Amino acid sequence: MSQALKIWNTLVNKPAGKWTFSKLICLKAPYFSSISPVFETLRANYCEIKIKKQRSVLNHIGTVHAIAMCNMAELAGGTMTDATVPSTHRWIPKGMTVEYLKKAETDLIAIATPVEPNFQWNQGRDYLVNVEVKDLHQNTVFKAVITMWVSAQK
Template sequence: MSASLLSLYRRMTRWPGGHWLFSRAVCFRAPYFSTIAPRFVALEPGRCEVRIRDRRRVHNHIGTVHAIALCNLAELSAGVMAEATMPPGMRWIPKGMTVEYLNKAVGSMHAVATPDVPLAAKEGGQEWPVSVQVADPGGAVVFRARIVMWVSQRKDRVAQTG
C-alpha cells in the first residue's frame, strides 16, 4: 500500500480540495484520527507534514492543545510517512513513543515527521526510529516525539515467496 498511498496523495492533491479529501480518506481508513481533524499539507518519501486547527475539541481544561491530541498528531504523521516511504511488501507498527512537552501548545499545530536514519532492507524485522516535531503558529517547537516503528515483511508476502 505504500506506493499506492503516495500515488493517491499525489493524484488527489492536484485537485481543488484534494488535501482535505486525502485527509478524510486517511481518517476513514483509521477512524480514531478523525478526533483531531488533521489536514495533510505535504507527503513524500521520508517526510510528512500534518496540521490541526485550533478548536475547542482538542483543548484541555486550561485551553491549550491537549497532550494526547499532540500524541495523536505525532503518531498519524509518523505512520503516514512510514507508509509512504517503505518499499512494497513491508509493514509497520508503532513499538514505542517518547514525548517531550516543551512549551504550551496554543493555536494551530504543524507536525513534521522524518526518519532518524534511512530504512535499510533487513531479513526479519527491525526497529526504525522516526522523529516528529510539532510547532505553533509562530514556528516555535512546542512538542517533540520519537516513535520507534517495528518494520517487517508482510506475512502474506512471506507466504507467497517462501
C-alpha cells in the first residue's frame, strides 16, 4: 500500500481529515496548491477531488481555466495511480491528452480511473488513466487520458 493511501486511510474519518490530507499532498507537490483541491475519495483504481470556482482558478471570461482542469486531472490521476501501483513498482506521468467539452462555470469534481482495471504489473509499460471533470450539474466539461510509465523499482 502506498504511503499516500496509508495516510488517507488514517485521516479520512477524522474531523477535517480530507482537508488535512489535501494540504499534505500539496506540501509534497506544491504546484497543486494553486487549485486548492480537496480529496473526496481515494482507493485503488479510483480518486475523486473537488475544486471551488474561485478567482485564483478563473480565466478572462470568468470560467475555470483550462490549465486548472489539467492540474486537477494530473493530481487525481497521479494520486489514483500511486494508490493502485504495487509497492514493488514506481510511476511517472509521461503524457496527457485533453478535451475541453464545455465552459466550466461551477465548482468542479475530477474522477480518475484506470483504462484497464486489471492491469498486469510486469516489466515497464504504459498505464493509462481516464480523468473526467464534471460541473455541479453533472455535465462533463473536460476529459483527459494520462499516460503513466510504470516500472519495477530498482
